[in-house]
Amino acid sequence: MNRVVWSFACFYLLEVPFLASALASEVKRASLGAVISLNGKWQLMNSNSSVSLSAEVPGCVHTALQRQGFISDPYYRFNDLAYRWISLDNWTYTTSFSVPTHVRGKGKAVLVFEGVDTVSTISLNGVTIGKTDNMFRRYDFEVTGMLKDEGNVLQVWIMSAVTYASQRSNAHTEYRVPPDCPPPVQKGECHVNFIRKAQSSFSWDWGPSFPTLGIWKGVHLEVFNTSRVLSYTSNPKYDSERSSWNVEVELFFDVFVASKGLVHLSIPLLQSEAEFQLSLTPGQSKKSFVLQISQSVTLWWPFGHGDQFLYYLTIDVNLEGGETFNAERLVAFRTVELVQEPIPSSPGLSFYFRINGKPIFLKGSNWIPVHAFQDQVTTEMITILLRSAQKANMNALRVWGGGVYEQDVFYKLCDLYGIMIWQDFMFACALYPTEKDFIQTVREEVTQQVRRLKSHPSVIIWSGNNENEAAIATDWFNVPAAARPLYVKDYVSLYVENIRDIVLQEDSTRPFLVSSPTNGVESEKEGWVAKDPYDPHYGDTHYYSYYKDCWDWTAFPRTRFASEYGFQSWPSLSTLSKVSVSSDWDFSSNFSAHRQHHEDGNQQMLKQAELHYILPNSTDPVQKYRDTIYITQVMQAQCVKIQTEFYRRSRSDIVEGKGHTMGTLYWQLNDIWQGPSWSSVEFGGKWKMLHYWATDFYAPILSSGIEDKGDLLIYAVSDSHSEKQNVKAKVKLHSWSSFNVVCSLESNMTKIKAEGSTLVFQHSVSALLKQCGNCTRRSCIVAFHLSSPDDQMISPHNHIFLSSPRYAEGLQKPNITFTVKDTGVVQNFIVTLHCSFPAVYVWLDVDNIPGHFDVNGFLMLSKKSTVIFGAWRPTTAEEITANLHITSLRDVY
Ligand code: BMA
Numbered sequence: 010m011n012r013v014v015w016s017f018a019c020f021y022l023l024e025v026p027f028l029a030s031a032l033a034s035e036v037k038r039a040s041l042g043a044v045i046s047l048n049g050k051w052q053l054m055n056s057n058s059s060v061s062l063s064a065e066v067p068g069c070v071h072t073a074l075q076r077q078g079f080i081s082d083p084y085y086r087f088n089d090l091a092y093r094w095i096s097l098d099n100w101t102y103t104t105s106f107s108v109p110t111h112v113r114g115k116g117k118a119v120l121v122f123e124g125v126d127t128v129s130t131i132s133l134n135g136v137t138i139g140k141t142d143n144m145f146r147r148y149d150f151e152v153t154g155m156l157k158d159e160g161n162v163l164q165v166w167i168m169s170a171v172t173y174a175s176q177r178s179n180a181h182t183e184y185r186v187p188p189d190c191p192p193p194v195q196k197g198e199c200h201v202n203f204i205r206k207a208q209s210s211f212s213w214d215w216g217p218s219f220p221t222l223g224i225w226k227g228v229h230l231e232v233f234n235t236s237r238v239l240s241y242t243s244n245p246k247y248d249s250e251r252s253s254w255n256v257e258v259e260l261f262f263d264v265f266v267a268s269k270g271l272v273h274l275s276i277p278l279l280q281s282e283a284e285f286q287l288s289l290t291p292g293q294s295k296k297s298f299v300l301q302i303s304q305s306v307t308l309w310w311p312f313g314h315g316d317q318f319l320y321y322l323t324i325d326v327n328l329e330g331g332e333t334f335n336a337e338r339l340v341a342f343r344t345v346e347l348v349q350e351p352i353p354s355s356p357g358l359s360f361y362f363r364i365n366g367k368p369i370f371l372k373g374s375n376w377i378p379v380h381a382f383q384d385q386v387t388t389e390m391i392t393i394l395l396r397s398a399q400k401a402n403m404n405a406l407r408v409w410g411g412g413v414y415e416q417d418v419f420y421k422l423c424d425l426y427g428i429m430i431w432q433d434f435m436f437a438c439a440l441y442p443t444e445k446d447f448i449q450t451v452r453e454e455v456t457q458q459v460r461r462l463k464s465h466p467s468v469i470i471w472s473g474n475n476e477n478e479a480a481i482a483t484d485w486f487n488v489p490a491a492a493r494p495l496y497v498k499d500y501v502s503l504y505v506e507n508i509r510d511i512v513l514q515e516d517s518t519r520p521f522l523v524s525s526p527t528n529g530v531e532s533e534k535e536g537w538v539a540k541d542p543y544d545p546h547y548g549d550t551h552y553y554s555y556y557k558d559c560w561d562w563t564a565f566p567r568t569r570f571a572s573e574y575g576f577q578s579w580p581s582l583s584t585l586s587k588v589s590v591s592s593d594w595d596f597s598s599n600f601s602a603h604r605q606h607h608e609d610g611n612q613q614m615l616k617q618a619e620l621h622y623i624l625p626n627s628t629d630p631v632q633k634y635r636d637t638i639y640i641t642q643v644m645q646a647q648c649v650k651i652q653t654e655f656y657r658r659s660r661s662d663i664v665e666g667k668g669h670t671m672g673t674l675y676w677q678l679n680d681i682w683q684g685p686s687w688s689s690v691e692f693g694g695k696w697k698m699l700h701y702w703a704t705d706f707y708a709p710i711l712s713s714g715i716e717d718k719g720d721l722l723i724y725a726v727s728d729s730h731s732e733k734q735n736v737k738a739k740v741k742l743h744s745w746s747s748f749n750v751v752c753s754l755e756s757n758m759t760k761i762k763a764e765g766s767t768l769v770f771q772h773s774v775s776a777l778l779k780q781c782g783n784c785t786r787r788s789c790i791v792a793f794h795l796s797s798p799d800d801q802m803i804s805p806h807n808h809i810f811l812s813s814p815r816y817a818e819g820l821q822k823p824n825i826t827f828t829v830k831d832t833g834v835v836q837n838f839i840v841t842l843h844c845s846f847p848a849v850y851v852w853l854d855v856d857n858i859p860g861h862f863d864v865n866g867f868l869m870l871s872k873k874s875t876v877i878f879g880a881w882r883p884t885t886a887e888e889i890t891a892n893l894h895i896t897s898l899r900d901v902y
Pocket of ligand 1: 213214215411437438475476551573676687
C-alpha cells in the first residue's frame with residue numbers, strides 16, 4: 010500500500026530530465042573478477058519453525074510477513090504492539106545457489122553482505138563463515154575453497170535485536186549506561202544504545218517501535234584472480250599555492266596476487282587526464298592519485314546561490330594480466346569552512362559555513378528515516394522529499410543521528426539539488442558503552458561510511474552524535490556526580506579518540522563537530538563536554554518550548570545556529586485514514602493517544618493553539634477531528650514561521666552580545682509513519698501547512714514584520730552576496746469585516762544589506778491605528794511585502810497580527826466557494842476561490858490526490874483568488890472538485 014501512496018515521484022523525475030541519467034551514472038561498468046548476485050527470493054523461518062515463508066533480499070522480516078499475508082499493515086492502528094512478537098523472535102534466512110566451475114576456478118572468493126540488520130551468524134554449507142553486529146557496516150567473508158558447483162547453502166541466523174541489546178546491557182555490570190528504556194509513552198524497547206542499529210527502531214518520540222531484523226541490503230559473491238576494488242573516492246581540493254584544483258582519487262584494493270598495472274583518470278570536460286603506475290602487493294591497501302586540473306572550473310553552489318555544476322570523472326584500472334576496473338563518478342568543485350572566530354561586541358565565537366569563500370545561511374530542516382522498514386524506501390520517496398525540501402527554498406538538511414546513514418541515491422540527489430548535508434554519526438540521546446568490540450565495530454562503521462560518502466559535495470560537515478554532549482552536561486539521566494568523569498571519559502573515547510580521529514584521517518576536506526548541539530571549539534576547550542552546550546554565544550543550539558507563547562519572539566535564544574526547534578502537528582485525515590477507522594477520529598480516542606509518542610504532546614498542541622485561536626467546536630465528530638488537525642497545523646506553521654523569521658532577522662544583528670545567527674534547521678522534515686510529529690511533510694509526501702509556509706519564510710529575500718516596544722518594524726532579509734538592492738516596504742491595513750483596504754503606506758526607498766537583515770519600515774502601532782481611522786488591533790491585520798524601485802514585488806507576501814485571531818473583531822464565516830479547471834499544462838489545475846468575507850489560514854486539502862498547491866494556508870483579502878494545484882499523477886478537474894475541502898479559521902468554530 011505504501012508503494013501506491015508514494016508512487017507519484019516519477020512526475021518529479023520527469024521534471025528533471027538530467028536526473029535519471031545522472032542517477033544511472035556511477036555504476037561500475039566492469040569490475041576485476043566475477044560478481045554473482047544473491048539477491049532475490051530466500052527462505053525465511055522463525056526459531057521454532059512455526060512460521061516459514063519466502064522472503065525477498067534485500068528485505069526484512071516484517072516486510073516479508075506482510076507481503077506473504079502473515080500479517081496486515083504493521084502501521085495499521087495498534088499493530089505496532091500486536092506485532093511485537095516478530096522482533097522478539099530469532100529468524101533464519103536461507104538460500105541456495107550455484108557457482109559455475111569457471112568462476113569457482115578463480116583465485117579468491119568473498120561473500121559480501123552490504124548490510125545485515127543486525128546481529129547474525131552466517132554459515133555456508135554448514136560451516137560458520139562469520140558474524141555481524143552492526144547494520145551500518147558492510148561485511149566481507151572469505152569463502153575460498155568452500156564453494157561447490159551446485160547446491161551451496163547460505164544461511165543467516167538473525168538474533169532478536171531486543172534480546173541482544175538486553176544481554177549486552179546485562180553483561181555491562183560495572184556501571185549503567187543510560188537510558189535503560191524509552192519513556193512509557195513511546196511504547197518501545199530497552200537498551201538500544203547497546204546495539205549498532207537505527208536508534209529510532211526501538212521507538213522514538215515521533216515513531217513506532219519496530220526493531221527490525223533482516224538482510225536490508227544486497228548480498229553478492231565476488232570471485233577474482235588477482236585483486237578487487239573494495240571502494241573508491243574522489244575529492245576535489247583547492248591548492249592555494251598553485252591557485253588551481255586537484256582531484257584526489259583513492260582506490261581501496263583487496264589484493265590476492267601481487268600485480269602491476271596502470272590507473273587512468275580523466276575529466277573530459279576539463280581536458281584533464283593523467284596516468285599512474287600501480288603496483289599491488291597481497292592484502293588490503295589504499296592507493297591515492299592526484300589529478301591536477303589546469304583549467305578554471307565552474308564551482309558547485311548550494312541551492313539559491315548558484316548552479317550545481319558536476320563533472321564526470323572516469324577511473325580506469327588496467328592490470329597487466331588483462332583484468333580491468335572502470336568507474337565513472339560525478340565530481341564537483343567547492344570548498345567548505347566552518348568559521349568559528351571572534352565577533353566584535355559579542356562574547357563567544359561565530360558559527361557559520363563558508364562555501365567557496367562566501368558566508369551561507371543554512372535554511373532547512375532535519376531528516377529522519379523515511380520508513381521503519383528501510384527496505385521499503387524507494388528512490389521515488391527520497392526524490393519527493395528532497396524536491397519538496399528544495400521547493401520550499403531549503404538549501405540544507407541534517408541527517409539526524411538517531412536513524413540511518415542514507416542510501417547513495419539520497420546523497421546523489423542532494424548533489425544535484427544543491428542541498429547541503431549536515432551528516433551526523435548514528436548516535437542519539439543516550440550514553441554509549443565503550444567495550445573493545447563495540448569500539449571496534451564503530452571504527453569500522455565510521456571508516457566505511459566516510460569512504461562511502463565523502464565524495465559527495467553536498468556533505469559539508471560530519472557530526473559525532475545527536476545531543477549526547479548535552480545529555481552529560483545537563484545530566485539527563487541523573488547519573489551520580491561521582492560517576493560523571495567515567496561517562497565523560499567514555500564520551501571522549503568514543504567520539505573524539507575514535508570517531509573524530511578516523512574522520513580526520515579519512516577526510517581532510519570538511520569540518521568535524523563532536524556533537525549537536527555543541528559549543529564547537531569552546532566545547533573542545535572545556536574537555537569536549539561544555540558546561541552549557543546550549544550557550545547561544547557558541548556553536549549550534551536545539552531549543553524547544555511548547556507551553557510558552559510562540560508568538561513572543563523575544564523568548565527565543567538568539568543563537569549562532571539553530572539546528573533544531575519545532576512544534577508538533579497532526580497529519581491530514583486522508584493520511585491517518587489509511588491506518589485508522591472512523592471510531593478513531595477523535596482527539597481523545599485511544600488511537601490518538603496511542604500514536605502520540607511525546608509526553609503530553611496532544612495537550613501541548615491544543616494549549617499552544619488556544620493561546621491564539623478558538624478551538625474547533627463542530628458538533629459533527631468527524632468534522633471536529635478534521636478541524637482539530639487543521640488547527641494543530643495552523644499553530645505549527647505560525648510558530649515555526651515566527652521562530653524562523655526571528656533567526657533570519659538575527660543574521661546581522663548583535664543584541665545584548667548575541668546574534669549573527671547563520672542557520673535554521675527546523676525539526677523535522679519528514680515522517681516515519683502516520684502520526685503526530687514535528688514534520689512539515691506527512692508520511693506519503695503530503696505537505697502540511699508548515700511546508701507551504703517554509704517556501705515563504707525561506708525565500709531568498711524575506712520581508713519580516715514584528716512588533717517591538719509598540720513599534721511595527723519590517724525588515725528585509727537578503728541571502729544575496731552582492732546586490733545591495735533598493736527596496737521599499739508596501740504596507741496595507743485590512744479590516745476583517747470588509748474587502749476595502751483601510752489604509753496603505755510605503756516606506757522610503759532603502760538600500761538593503763547583502764547577506765544581512767535591514768530595517769526598512771518603522772511606525773508606532775498606536776499612531777498607525779489612529780492614522781488609519783477605522784482600525785483597532787482586533788479589527789485589522791497588517792499585510793506587507795517588499796517592492797523594487799520599479800514596483801516589482803521582490804519578497805513573498807507577509808502579514809502580522811496586531812492581536813490574536815481568537816479576539817479578531819469582524820472576522821466572519823467567509824463562505825468560500827470554488828471551481829476547478831484544467832489549465833492545459835500537464836496535471837496543473839487552477840482552483841478559483843470566491844469568498845464573501847476576508848478569510849485567514851485558508852487551507853485547501855484534496856485528500857488522497859497526490860501533489861501540491863502553489864500556495865496554501867493563506868490570507869484571503871480579496872473576494873477572488875486563484876491557486877494552482879500540480880498533481881503527481883493523472884487526475885481530472887472533476888476528481889479534484891469531488892475531493893477538495895476548504896477550511897479557514899473562522900470555519901472551525
Ligand atoms: C530532539 C531530536 C529528537 C527528537 C526531537 C523532538 O531532541 O534530536 O531526538 O525527536 O528533539 O523531541
